Amino acid sequence: MARKEKIEREPKGRRNRREELPRKRSRFLEGVKTIDVNDFEFLRQFVTEHGKIIPSRLTGASAKHQRQIKIGIRRARVMGLIA
Numbered sequence: 001m002a003r004k005e006k007i008e009r010e011p012k013g014r015r016n017r018r019e020e021l022p023r024k025r026s027r028f029l030e031g032v033k034t035i036d037v038n039d040f041e042f043l044r045q046f047v048t049e050h051g052k053i054i055p056s057r058l059t060g061a062s063a064k065h066q067r068q069i070k071i072g073i074r075r076a077r078v079m080g081l082i083a
Contacts, residue, residue, distance in 0.1 A: 029061055035068040040081040043073050051083060 036042070046054050046061075046069050053073055056066040076082040 029065050032065075035065075035072045037072050037075045037079070038081070040076050043069070043076055043082060047073060047082060 046059060048054060053070060056063065059066075059069075061069060073082060
C-alpha cells in the first residue's frame with residue numbers, strides 16, 4: 001500500500017479577521033481637523049436619505065471622528081440645516 005502524504009492545513013476554528021482585512025480609512029475625513037456644524041453639505045455625506053446617521057463601520061471613521069460627526073449632525077438638525 002502506498003503511504004498518503006500529509007497535507008498541511010490551517011487549524012479549524014476562527015481566523016483572526018484583523019490580519020486579513022485592510023484597515024479602512026475615511027475618505028471624507030482626510031485633512032479635516034474639526035467638524036463644522038455650519039458645513040451641512042459635508043455632514044450630509046454621513047446621513048442616509050431617511051435621516052439616519054451612517055455607522056462608522058461603513059464610513060471608516062474613527063471613534064473620535066464618529067462622535068464629532070454625531071454631535072455635528074444633531075446640532076445641525078436642531079438648527080434646521082439638516083432634516
